[in-house]
Amino acid sequence: MKNYKLIFKIIISILFSWVCGHLIFITIDGLTDKNNRAGIAVILGNKVNEDGTLSERLEKRMECGLSLYHSGRVKKILVSGGLGKEGFYEGDKMKEYLIKNNVPDSVIILDNLGNNTLATVNNTLKLQDSLNFQSIIVVSQYFHLTRTKMLFRKKHFENVSSVSPKYFEIRDIYSLLREFVAYYVE
Numbered sequence: 001m002k003n004y005k006l007i008f009k010i011i012i013s014i015l016f017s018w019v020c021g022h023l024i025f026i027t028i029d030g031l032t033d034k035n036n037r038a039g040i041a042v043i044l045g046n047k048v049n050e051d052g053t054l055s056e057r058l059e060k061r062m063e064c065g066l067s068l069y070h071s072g073r074v075k076k077i078l079v080s081g082g083l084g085k086e087g088f089y090e091g092d093k094m095k096e097y098l099i100k101n102n103v104p105d106s107v108i109i110l111d112n113l114g115n116n117t118l119a120t121v122n123n124t125l126k127l128q129d130s131l132n133f134q135s136i137i138v139v140s141q142y143f144h145l146t147r148t149k150m151l152f153r154k155k156h157f158e159n160v161s162s163v164s165p166k167y168f169e170i171r172d173i174y175s176l177l178r179e180f181v182a183y184y185v186e
Contacts, residue, residue, distance in 0.1 A: 019180060026145075026147075026179060027143070027176070029146045030164050033164075034161055036161040037074070038137040038161065039075055039076065040109070040124075040131065041074040042120065042124050042136055043061050043062065043065045043078070043080065044080055044081070044117065044139065044140040044148065045058065045079070045080055045094060046061065046090065047090075048084050049086065054093060057167060060165035060167035061139050061141070062097045062101075064139045065079075066098065066103065068163060069107070073137065076107050076108070076109060076133070077108055078109040078124060081114050081115075082112065082119075083112070089112040090114075091112040095108050109127065117147065118186060122155070124152075125152075125155055125157060134159055135160070136157070136161070137162060138162045138163075139165075140162070141164055141175065142164035144175070144179060145164060147182055147183045147186065148162070
């Protein structure tokens with residue numbers, strides 16, 4: 001019986017170490033900005049409020065994308081999101097935000113069919129030839145970036161980096177755990 005308890009403790013310790021190590025990796029990877037340049041920034045959508053304004057989380061992502069564009073780190077911006085339960089296409093609202101902040105319409109690519117991360121990755125890669133980009137900077141919350149980059153790489157697009165806004169919420173704890181599971185499911 002003692003051997004079973006010891007084996008159980010060892011297995012639990014290994015699993016706990018694996019989860020903690022992965023969460024630390026996700027956090028460090030997501031918060032690291034290597035100051036790369038890219039042909040395009042891909043900003044992943046998020047909640048639009050019932051009044052049509054961007055949620056604070058989404059607005060912070062948009063500020064990140066604006067900074068990339070205005071500093072010359074990207075030439076184009078792809079905004080990707082789906083139809084939210086509030087009745088707004090996230091991509092449309094994201095595009096409006098960019099235009100209000102002096103980004104020319106010709107620089108913005110709209111993807112209103114990016115209902116989830118994998119859809120955004122697939123939709124972005126379908127545009128690679130027509131937009132002629134060889135590199136991507138993904139913009140989302142820090143906990144979301146490791147999995148998003150992994151999905152691009154699984155589709156054989158290697159030149160992908162990321163930037164996240166310096167915006168944190170208590171719900172990030174849940175989001176980190178969700179991303180841990182999603183990383184191994186997708």
